[in-house]
Amino acid sequence: MNNSVIEIAGRKIGPGFPPYVIAEISANHKLDIERCLMLIDAAADTGADAIKIQSYTPDTITIDSDRPEFLIRGGLWDGYRLYDLYKEAYTPFEWHPALFERARKRNVTLFSSPFDRTAVDLLASLDAPAYKIASFEVNDLPLIRYVAQRGKPMIISTGMANLGEIGEAVSAAREAGATQIALLHCVSAYPAKIEDANVATVPHLASAFDCIAGLSDHTPGIGASVASVVLGGSIIEKHFTVSRADGGHDAEFSLEQDEFRNLVHECKAAWAAVGRVNYDLLGSEKGSIMHRRSLYAVKSIAKGEMFSAENVRSIRPGNGIAPKYLPKILGGHASRDIAFGEPISWDMVQAS
Structure with a gap:
């Protein structure tokens, strides 16, 4: 075995x-x-x-002796002789x-x-x-x-x-x-x-x-x-x-x-x-992942308007582009009108 x-x-x-x-x-x-x-x-x-x-039994674990080494000193059973303790505990x-x-x-x-x-x-x-x-x-x-x-x-x-x-x-x-x-x-x-x-x-x-x-x-x-x-x-x-x-x-x-x-x-x-070492998305986490941060329009953005820190921010939930792309988005221009509260997607960004 x-x-x-x-x-x-x-x-x-x-x-x-x-x-x-x-x-x-x-x-x-x-x-x-x-x-x-x-x-x-x-x-x-x-x-x-x-x-x-x-x-x-008391007789199989010790002997009935009064010698000093058979006396317990200190702790819960202080003062007991070993034989007497085991006679009560067996x-x-x-x-x-x-x-x-x-x-x-x-x-x-x-x-x-x-x-x-x-x-x-x-x-x-x-x-x-x-x-x-x-x-x-x-x-x-x-x-x-x-x-x-x-x-x-x-x-x-x-x-x-x-x-x-x-x-x-x-x-x-x-x-x-x-x-x-x-x-x-x-x-x-x-x-x-x-x-x-x-x-x-x-x-x-x-x-x-x-x-x-x-x-x-x-x-x-x-x-x-x-x-x-x-x-x-x-x-x-x-x-x-x-x-x-x-x-x-x-x-x-x-x-x-x-x-x-x-x-x-x-x-x-x-x-x-x-458990085990794990970095994969668990099934129990799938309902939570949408609440991570992503890029959203926090103001209405007109077609051709430039993306800025005033109209695009990283917020919850997570339906937009990942926050790591914010520097790439800023300074670009909207390919269409974008409503307040819409998640930013790549097709909204005008090709340069």
Whole structure:
């Protein structure tokens, strides 16, 4: 397959196709399966192309330790031990069949980020159509190889990774059999500052690693996402919730339903607007071209009278001779009577 195109659940993704917009539910379900199912319904209603969850347990992503390096300092989750945070944020494995079934009923693609082999095996058993590697796992080459062996498209976030580490991840995936890889530029801060977005990185990723690229966006609003689409980004991933006021560990940097619907609309509109380099007259412009400027008689002109700046001017509309010929017309003589408001044509100009 062309490295500039991948396909997830029958949807082709790449520069020649509208951007693929992913709604990330993450921890916004607040450990309530009914809320998680509701979030799937709400995300589907926005027109998102896909919905993503995360597949881990507290024990597969970290350990229950009180050592100081397991304590989060600063940011949204300041003071949490890693184990305690993930115990509140994880999506239980036993929910997964119901979540995939709800997505199928809503005719929307669902896939996940696995964080260990047990999660990969679970997702494979549910016939997940793609796999996402989170930024914090981009250096876990054994996990990347294990995912690649599933033979499904892989989307890899690159937050915190340098070019060398991204190259190692891509090589590991390809060597293990992955043929469809997308890289998402990502700033792994929650939320990320818009001035740190650096979406110019998106096309560079595509060029450097001969694959499609996009943005995993943690900035406020939709500006960074739309900008990345304009620069050639083929995938947009953004956190989703129904209400930031409801809380949830990721709520602060998530979009609500109307905002996410706007994200989907504006990203696809931006892609459509980029189009191609074109200087031809478009069909939609044909009704406007007559309103361009041209030469008109702004006073009545008698046969034989000289054309001057007082009786001929460049005005709208555009039915007369083009304004660039005004110097050639001035000083010439009218071949017939010309009424006020008539467009000037060459047959009105007396041959010299």
